[in-house]
Amino acid sequence: MSLSASSAPSPRGWRARLAGATAFRFESLLVLAALVAVMAVLSPVFLSVSNFLNIVLSTSVIGVLAIGMTFVICSAGIDLSVGSLVGLSGVVGALTTANLGLPWPACILACLAAGAFAGSVNGFLITKGGIPPFIATLGMLGVARGVALVLSNGVSIYGLPPEVVYLGQGRPLGVPTPVIVLLVVAFAAHVALIHTRFGVYAQVIGDNEAAARAMGVRVERHKVLLYALSGLLAGLAGLLFAARINSGEPTAGLNYELTAITATIIGGTNLFGGRGSVIGTIIGAMIMGVLQNGLNLLAVQPFYQQIAIGAVLVLAVWLDRVNSAEGWRR
Amino acid sequence: MSLLELRDVRKSFGAIEALRGATFSVEAGAVVGLVGDNGAGKSTLMKTITGVYRPDGGDIRFDGASLVGKDPGEIRKAGIEMIYQDLALARMRDVAANIFLGRELTRSVLGVKLIDSKRMRGEAEAMIAKLGARVKSVTQIAGQLSGGQQQSVAIARALTFNPKLVIMDEPTAALAVREVEHVLELIRTLSGHGIAVILISHRLTDVFAVCDRIVVLRQGAVIADDPTRGTTMNAVVAHIVGAAEPARQGEPQ
Numbered sequence: 001m002s003l004s005a006s007s008a009p010s011p012r013g014w015r016a017r018l019a020g021a022t023a024f025r026f027e028s029l030l031v032l033a034a035l036v037a038v039m040a041v042l043s044p045v046f047l048s049v050s051n052f053l054n055i056v057l058s059t060s061v062i063g064v065l066a067i068g069m070t071f072v073i074c075s076a077g078i079d080l081s082v083g084s085l086v087g088l089s090g091v092v093g094a095l096t097t098a099n100l101g102l103p104w105p106a107c108i109l110a111c112l113a114a115g116a117f118a119g120s121v122n123g124f125l126i127t128k129g130g131i132p133p134f135i136a137t138l139g140m141l142g143v144a145r146g147v148a149l150v151l152s153n154g155v156s157i158y159g160l161p162p163e164v165v166y167l168g169q170g171r172p173l174g175v176p177t178p179v180i181v182l183l184v185v186a187f188a189a190h191v192a193l194i195h196t197r198f199g200v201y202a203q204v205i206g207d208n209e210a211a212a213r214a215m216g217v218r219v220e221r222h223k224v225l226l227y228a229l230s231g232l233l234a235g236l237a238g239l240l241f242a243a244r245i246n247s248g249e250p251t252a253g254l255n256y257e258l259t260a261i262t263a264t265i266i267g268g269t270n271l272f273g274g275r276g277s278v279i280g281t282i283i284g285a286m287i288m289g290v291l292q293n294g295l296n297l298l299a300v301q302p303f304y305q306q307i308a309i310g311a312v313l314v315l316a317v318w319l320d321r322v323n324s325a326e327g328w329r330r
Numbered sequence: 331m332s333l334l335e336l337r338d339v340r341k342s343f344g345a346i347e348a349l350r351g352a353t354f355s356v357e358a359g360a361v362v363g364l365v366g367d368n369g370a371g372k373s374t375l376m377k378t379i380t381g382v383y384r385p386d387g388g389d390i391r392f393d394g395a396s397l398v399g400k401d402p403g404e405i406r407k408a409g410i411e412m413i414y415q416d417l418a419l420a421r422m423r424d425v426a427a428n429i430f431l432g433r434e435l436t437r438s439v440l441g442v443k444l445i446d447s448k449r450m451r452g453e454a455e456a457m458i459a460k461l462g463a464r465v466k467s468v469t470q471i472a473g474q475l476s477g478g479q480q481q482s483v484a485i486a487r488a489l490t491f492n493p494k495l496v497i498m499d500e501p502t503a504a505l506a507v508r509e510v511e512h513v514l515e516l517i518r519t520l521s522g523h524g525i526a527v528i529l530i531s532h533r534l535t536d537v538f539a540v541c542d543r544i545v546v547l548r549q550g551a552v553i554a555d556d557p558t559r560g561t562t563m564n565a566v567v568a569h570i571v572g573a574a575e576p577a578r579q580g581e582p583q
Contacts, residue, residue, distance in 0.1 A: 191442070191444070195444045195445055196442070196443065196444060196445060197434055197436070197443070197445065200423075200427070200434065200445060203420075203422070204420045204423065204431065207420040207421060207422045207423065208419065208420050208421060210416075210418065211414075211418035211419060211420055211431070212420070212431075212432075213382060213402060214380065214382055214402055214412070214414060214418045215402065215403075215406070215418065215431045215432035215433075215487075216401065216403025216404075216406050216407075216433070217431075217432055218401065218403070270422075274420075274421075274422040275422050
């Protein structure tokens with residue numbers, strides 16, 4: 001790492017300015033464009049409007065998860081439980097109407113509360129229990145999935161109220177509701193990450209936790225809030241997923257944590273904490289969506305898609321390591 | 331009444347007694363040197379004052395109020411700033427953000443408190459200029475600055491909020507000779523403005539140059555507390571290494 005005092009002013013111009021505001025990585029846009037170009041050539045239906053809506057629709061669940069993941073990774077943490085929380089919250093939400101007969105707002109609240117509660121448990125295990133985030137959320141990955149299967153007896157729970165189903169299947173002005181939800185969440189999260197103490201402290205904790213504590217940031221409390229937020233957004237993603245397929249599915253969101261982490265890292269959020277970008281994360285999620293959609297259109301078996309996602313994650317981190325050798329990242 | 335009063339402050343980490351009842355006080359505007367060998371408990375004592383650690387026993391009073399149980403943010407608000415040896419900077423954030431770390435200026439937009447980066451930059455610039463620090467721009471990333479520049483940022487942060495007491499942990503250890511003189515001059519200036527300073531340093535020449543009093547910490551307790559004029563370098567060194575003191579029973583080593 002270079003610490004020279006009189007290093008020349010950054011030669012990168014507008015790119016540096018763009019990156020100065022956020023950790024947004026310009027290259028991710030190029031990757032997305034290149035991927036779209038390749039898919040457009042390979043598949044004649046790829047560039048249709050309906051397929052585009054398909055992609056953003058399937059991206060919305062991952063996108064919401066990845067936004068929560070962005071905050072957690074910024075703080076040098078990780079949340080492996082989000083995929084399981086998609087399943088758990090969908091089941092809990094479906095049960096409130098299907099079994100308890102409660103009205104539709106209760107279904108929505110139950111989904112969000114299930115996610116936020118599990119996320120808070122993660123946060124307390126990590127701060128009060130001193131358990132590393134990787135282990136605490138890995139445990140929650142198992143527990144939440146298990147609870148979802150127990151509550152549902154391992155079968156899908158049908159019978160969501162129509163108001164909730166509209167959240168997944170509605171198309172106000174032709175735009176799928178989940179996409180609108182994603183955009184609203186992304187806007188709020190972007191402002192929160194860059195322009196509020198909540199987001200900045202998340203990044204400072206990942207940058208230098210001891211400094212954050214010494215300067216008066218309530219690090220432990222803040223971490224609990226970050227994992228609760230990640231859980232809350234996983235609950236929202238679970239709600240969108242259940243609403244889209246009109247059922248609480250205990251196996252919903254399987255392996256989604258892998259895709260969400262990949263989207264976050266591709267978008268430029270530093271895997272080791274300190275800096276992150278919601279805009280980058282959305283682009284990362286789009287990359288994952290285009291990749292999966294394209295592979296589907298090309299009739300590539302889902303097994304290979306898993307290979308592709310895993311490879312992309314490792315590739316993204318490797319590129320980050322190569323880049324950081326010349327930058328200021330630790 | 332003293333500005334800062336420590337009475338019988340104790341702190342253990344597991345079986346290790348880092349502080350075995352430290353007692354001393356600092357008057358307003360005084361410069362107190364805190365010296366001692368590695369592991370004597372200097373850093374633990376300072377982190378107990380700043381609220382990073384909670385004392386197991388004893389009392390710490392500042393401006394008449396007890397600090398025990400307060401968190402680092404509240405203690406900064408009370409008027410105690412510390413310049414840590416590692417400087418405690420967020421390396422990926424810019425100079426302005428570091429100076430206002432933990433005390434960000436905000437403006438309210440639709441009921442949401444947004445960080446007012448523009449105002450923070452302006453005030454950070456003014457502070458850097460006032461200190462005569464050689465930092466080109468407050469939008470530079472802290473991790474890209476030289477060691478001396480990083481220290482300027484840490485000092486600017488400590489002085490921006492009108493502290494009554496500034497604790498400096500080895501501020502001259504990593505500096506070139508000319509920069510050392512700058513820091514010592516700063517300490518004299520602070521004292522002249524009625525701001526008390528606790529200087530932790532291994533460099534006894536620096537301590538003798540600026541301090542009114544020298545407190546020696548040994549194995550978690552204060553074993554000497556003399557006016558600088560009433561002691562000598564040899565006496566202080568003897569206290570630090572324990573040569574001036576009859577061996578106590580049951581001590582490690």
